[in-house]
Amino acid sequence: MEGVLMKSLRYLGWFFGLFIPLGIAAQNPTVAPSGLPCGEAIGTVHFICNLISPEDLAVIPGSEWVIASGNREGGRIHLVNVQSKTATVLFPTANTDERFDSETYPACPGPLNPTDGNNFRAHGLYLKPGQGDIHTLYVVHHGSRESIEIFDVQVATTPTLTWVGCVIAPEPLGFNGVVGLPGGGLVATSPRTGDVWDWESRTGWTRVPGSEDTTPNGLEVSADGRWLYIAGFSEAKLTRLSRGQTPVQKEVIELGFNPDNLRMSLDGSVIFVAGPGNIQTPREPLNETSNVVTMNPATLELEQVFQHAPIEGFVASTTAIQIGNEIWLGTHRGERIAYFSLQ
Numbered sequence: 001m002e003g004v005l006m007k008s009l010r011y012l013g014w015f016f017g018l019f020i021p022l023g024i025a026a027q028n029p030t031v032a033p034s035g036l037p038c039g040e041a042i043g044t045v046h047f048i049c050n051l052i053s054p055e056d057l058a059v060i061p062g063s064e065w066v067i068a069s070g071n072r073e074g075g076r077i078h079l080v081n082v083q084s085k086t087a088t089v090l091f092p093t094a095n096t097d098e099r100f101d102s103e104t105y106p107a108c109p110g111p112l113n114p115t116d117g118n119n120f121r122a123h124g125l126y127l128k129p130g131q132g133d134i135h136t137l138y139v140v141h142h143g144s145r146e147s148i149e150i151f152d153v154q155v156a157t158t159p160t161l162t163w164v165g166c167v168i169a170p171e172p173l174g175f176n177g178v179v180g181l182p183g184g185g186l187v188a189t190s191p192r193t194g195d196v197w198d199w200e201s202r203t204g205w206t207r208v209p210g211s212e213d214t215t216p217n218g219l220e221v222s223a224d225g226r227w228l229y230i231a232g233f234s235e236a237k238l239t240r241l242s243r244g245q246t247p248v249q250k251e252v253i254e255l256g257f258n259p260d261n262l263r264m265s266l267d268g269s270v271i272f273v274a275g276p277g278n279i280q281t282p283r284e285p286l287n288e289t290s291n292v293v294t295m296n297p298a299t300l301e302l303e304q305v306f307q308h309a310p311i312e313g314f315v316a317s318t319t320a321i322q323i324g325n326e327i328w329l330g331t332h333r334g335e336r337i338a339y340f341s342l343q
Contacts, residue, residue, distance in 0.1 A: 016310065036315055038336050042311060047316065048085045048175065048337040051078050054330045056261050056319045057337070058127040063155050066321070067137065069122040069235035076121050079137065080337065084322055087337075090161055091151070092120055097162040101105060104184075104201050105150070105165030112144065112163070119143040124218065124261065125151065126187075140175045148178055148188060148199075167199055173195055177231070177261065178220035186220060187228060187243070189216035198243070202309055210248040214239045218261035218319075220271050222297060229271055230299065231259035238262075238273065240300060257291040261319035261330070270294040270303075274329065276316035277307070285333055286310055290317035306340070314338050 003073065038049035055071035064082040069075065079090040092114040100111065112120065130136055133155040141149045146169040153161040167186065169175055174192030182188065184201040184342040187208065196211035196219070200231035208228065218231035221243075229241040233289040236258050257277035264271050273295055276288040306327060310316060317338070319330040329338040 002292065027100045038313065045311060045338050045340050046085075047314070047324060047341065048328075049086060049335070050079060050087050051080075051335055051337060052076065054078065054124060054334065054337050055332045056125040057263070057321050057328060058125040058137070058267060058333075059323065060094055060127065060131050060153060060155060060159055061266055063159065064299075065155075065159050066323070066328065067125060067127065067153075067159075068249045068330065068337065069125050070141070071121060071123045073143065074118040075121050075160070085339075086261065090159070091163075092116070099152070099162050099164050101150075104202070105167060107168060107204075109145075109165040109168070112141075112149065112166075114322075116144065123175070124177040124220075125178045126177075136180055138178045138180050140178050140188070141166075142175075146174060148175065148186060151339070158337040159257055170205060173205075174199060176217050179219050179221040179228075181221065182225045186288055187221065189219050191233070194220070196228065196241075208241065208243060208252050210241050214241065218259065220262040220264050220297075223268060227297070229262055229273070229295070231273065233258045233260060233264050233275065238295065238300075240297075250298060253295070253302065255291070255293070255302075260317075260332075263319060263321050264297070265294075265322060269295055271308065271323065272305075272320040273302075274317045274320040276318075285315055290314075290329060290338075292317060292320040292329070310331065311338060 014083040014300050052070040052075045053072040054068040056069040060065045063121045066080040068078040077091040079086045080087045098111045121142040126138040128136040135153040137151040137153050139149045141147045148167040150165045154160045173190040176187045177189040196208040199203050214230045215232040215234045216230050217233035218234050220229040228241045237256045238253040240251045258275045259273050260275035277291045278289045290308040293302045293304050314334040317329040318332050321328050326339050
């Protein structure tokens with residue numbers, strides 16, 4: 001039997017000023033055009049430019065680099081320098097390296113066509129730290145196929161990607177968030193079917209018990225792989241769900257906004273939860289707010305970090321990461337990363 005503990009959002013403190021009125025761009029539900037130069041700050045919020053729908057962000061540990069997804073056709077994966085605040089295309093490029101691990105990913109039909117960048121669409125990201133200077137990057141991919149694409153990340157002077165395999169989504173699954181598991185394998189959310197799925201090389205896909213009512217979007221996992229943290233976007237909630245345990249254990253935390261992506265801090269002390277608020281029916285994206293809280297993965301206590309009115313050219317946050325004394329925000333509806341300093 002599932003034990004469900006409902007917890008309400010507790011506003012424990014503010015790091016940042018709230019609801020600063022800002023100009024709103026023309027009414028376009030997909031992209032947030034802006035009459036302001038991208039490099040121009042809005043209040044205390046600054047921007048990193050020349051990206052395409054950077055819906056999710058992942059820090060490369062021990063480096064000064066961040067990986068950004070691109071959740072529109074032709075979105076690509078970008079590499080962003082923490083110091084210079086500049087972005088360059090990381091994948092696909094004409095000289096992309098490949099090393100197909102067919103033993104681990106036997107059902108993968110082969111690499112993507114690196115010259116077909118316009119059909120590449122990177123959604124959720126997860127970077128699994130490895131030994132030394134090589135890490136593993138999991139990318140939710142839409143476009144020429146619905147899949148999880150897996151890369152080795154080689155950290156040198158400038159990080160590079162080597163494609164190593166893929167896991168294809170069986171019908172009718174459609175992925176959003178993904179995490180790599182400590183013992184191998186991965187877990188992905190499928191908003192299309194409203195549940196969460198576990199994949200291992202030997203057994204393939206199996207549905208995670210208890211995930212059927214989580215309205216899943218973003219995803220995180222504990223260091224030991226025993227607990228999943230699921231962003232329930234449509235019901236404005238978070239769920240901590242046991243994995244591989246009997247009986248299933250589940251705890252639900254209600255939020256005041258719609259959580260999108262989840263990102264564990266590098267030290268594992270908190271999970272950053274980001275997403276839009278003030279969602280209306282029908283949706284008016286350019287009225288939606290940016291929201292970030294941190295969640296203690298052990299106690300499930302929440303602390304508010306950021307809440308902001310719609311930001312011209314950016315609209316609302318979908319993910320949050322901490323870089324030193326800065327919080328970086330990704331968005332689905334803009335072409336820039338937003339960032340601000342903690343006070």
